Amino acid sequence: MKTKFRIIFLINLFLLIFSCQKKENIENGNRVKQLLNNFDLSLSKDNHKEKELDTISLYLLKQENDSIIRNLLFKVANKYYELNENDKYLKLTKKVTELALKQKDTSHIAKSLCFMGEYYEKNAQLDSSFSYYSQSEKLYRNLKDTLNSGRTALYKAGVIFDSGNFTESEIGAINALKLLSKTNNTRLVYESYNLLALSLKELNNFEESLKYFDLALNQLQRLENEDYTKAKLIKSRISCFNNIGRVYEKQKNYKEAILYYEKGLALQDLKLNYPKSYAMLLDNMAYSKMKEGDYKDIDKLLFESLKISDSMDIAQGIVSSKINIGEYYLYKNDTIKALSYITEGFKLAKKIEAGPFIIRSLKLLTENDSKNKIYYSNLYIKVNDSIQSVERITRNKFARIAYETDQIEEKNEILSKKNTKIILGSGIVIILLGGVFALYRLKSKNKELLFIKEQQEANEKIYQLMLAQQSETEQARNEERNRIAMELHDGIINSVFTTRFNLIQLESSSQNKKQELINELEKTEQEIRRVSHDLTQNLLFEDKSFPEILTTLVDSQQNQYNTKFDLSVDKYIDWSAVRSANKIHIYRIIQEAIQNSNKYSQAKRCFIMLLKTGDKITIRIWDNGIGFNPEKVKYGIGLKNIKDRTKILQGELKITSSSENGTTLEIVF
Incomplete structure (x- = not known):
C-alpha cells in the first residue's frame, strides 16, 4: 500500500510540473520549485526503492538547471550510495558535475568532485579517489569554505592512511584538524582525532596516539549531548575502544588492552546488533589474554569469534581468528593443529591480499614449521620486500598526483570573469x-x-x-x-x-x-x-701594522643580531713580503665579507682567520648564520668585487653555505 500511494504521489507531482511551461507566470514556477524542495526523498523498505530513485532522477534531470534541482540530485545520488548502487551513483554525480559546470557553480563542482572521490574510495581505487578529493579541496579553498576544505582534507588523509603511508596521513589529519577546529562540526573533529590517533599508532608513537584517542572519546561525549544518532555513536565507541586496546597490545600492556576490549564488549546489545564488531573485540580480547598467560576459556572465545566471522563471511575476521587459534595451539604445544590453522589463515590472507596477516602468519610458520622452514623464510623475505616496494610506489604515486593536481589548470572556468x-x-x-x-x-x-x-x-x-x-x-x-x-x-x-x-x-x-x-x-x-x-x-722586526688595521676593522663591527666577531692572524705570515696593493685587496675582501655577514647571515658568531700554509696565505671567514644557496644566489656587486680581487691576487675562491653549517668563504693565494 505504501508503494502504491508513493507512486500516485509521484504521478501527481509530475503532472503538476509538466503543466508548467516556460510561458506560464513566475508564481506557478516558484510553486513547483517549492514543492520540489519540500519533496521527501526518504525511501520505503521494499523492492521498489531503486525504481523510485530512477524515476525521481529522470524527472529532476528534465527540469531547469538551478541550484535547487542540483541539490535534490545530490540527495538522490546519496540514496544510490546507501543502496550500494555504485554505478548509478557515479553516473548521476558526473551528470550533476556537467550541470554545475554549465552554470559555473564552483560550490557544486567541488561537491560533485568530492562525491566521485567517495565512489573511488569505496571501490578501493585510492589514486583516483585522492585525485578527486584534491581537486575538490582546491576549489573549496578558493571559496574560503573552511568546513568543506577541512572535510576533503580529512578524506584525503584517510585515503593516504588506507594506502599505508602513515607519516603523510598524520600530516594530512593535522592539516584537516586545523581547519575543522574552527567549525562547529563535532563529528568531523572526532574523525580527525581518530585518524590522527590511528596514524600515530601505526607509527608506534603510542603515547601521542592514546592522547588523541582520549580527545576522540571526548568528542563522542559531545555528540551524545548534541543528540547524535545513537547507533553511530555505539559504532564509534566500539572503534575507539578496540583501537585503544590495540595500542596497549602493541605496547605489550595486555592488562590495559583487555580492559578496553571489555569496555567495548559491555556496550548494550553488542552481540545482537553489531555481531561483526562483537567478533572482532572477542578475538582481540582472547589474543591479549593469551599473551597475558590467561588461557582459561581462550579456545571458546576464539572459536566463537571464528564462528561469527565465518557465518557473516568476514574474511579478515576469519584470517585473524585462525592465526590466533594457531598461536593458541602453539602455547598448548599442539604443533600439528597450530600449523594447520596458521596455514589456513595464511592462504586466506594471501587470497584477500591482507599484507599484515600474511607477514604474521609467515613469521609463525618460519619459526615453527621445521620441515618447511627454509621455504617459508624465503617467502617471508620476498613478501616483506614486496610490501615495502608497494608502499614506496604508492607513496610516490600520491606525491605525484598531488603535484599534478596543483599544476594542471582547471578544465572549466570556475569563477565568473569580469569584462x-x-x-x-x-x-x-x-x-x-x-x-x-x-x-x-x-x-x-x-x-x-x-x-x-x-x-x-x-x-x-x-x-x-x-x-x-x-x-x-x-x-x-x-x-x-x-x-x-x-x-x-x-x-x-x-x-x-x-x-x-x-x-x-x-x-x-x-x-x-x-x-x-x-x-x-x-x-x-x-x-x-x-x-x-x-x-x-732587523731580526726582531715584526710587522704589526696590517694586523692592527684588521683588528680595528673587526672590533668596530656591530649589527642587530649581536654577532660576535673574532680575528686570528697567523704570526708566521711575513707581511713585509706582501705588496701594499695586495694588502688593500685583502682588507677589502674581509671588509665586504663582514658586511655581507652583518646584512644577511643573522649569525651569532663570525670568525676571520688568516693562515700561512706553505708558501701561500689562506683567508677563511666563517659564520653560523642561516646560509644561502651559492649556485642559485645572484652575484651582486659585493660578491663580484670579492671574486675580482681574488683574481688580482691570483688566488682561488671557494664559497660553501647551508642552513645547518652556516657560510664559509675561503681564499688561497
Missing part, C-alpha cells in the same frame, strides 16, 4: 605603472651604486695614505735602528776593545783579578756586537 576590456585595460595600466616604477628603481639603484663606488674609492685613498704613513714611520724606525747600531759598533765597541787591550798590557800583582776584568770586557764587547748586528739585520 575582458576592463581586465585588459587594467593589465596595461599595471604594466605601465610597473615600467615607470622599474625605471625609477633602476635610477635610484644606479645612484646608490655610484655613491658606494665613490665611497670605496675614498676609503681606498685613505687606506693608501695610512699605509704610506705606516711605511714612512717604519722607514724612520729602521733608519734610527741602523744609526744606533752604527754608534754601538763604531763607538762603544772600539772603546771597549781599547780598554781591554790596555788592560792586557797593564802589569798587575793580581793576575787573576786582571784576567777576570779582561774576560768581562770581552763578554761586554761580544754582547754589544750581537745587539748591533741584530739591529742592523
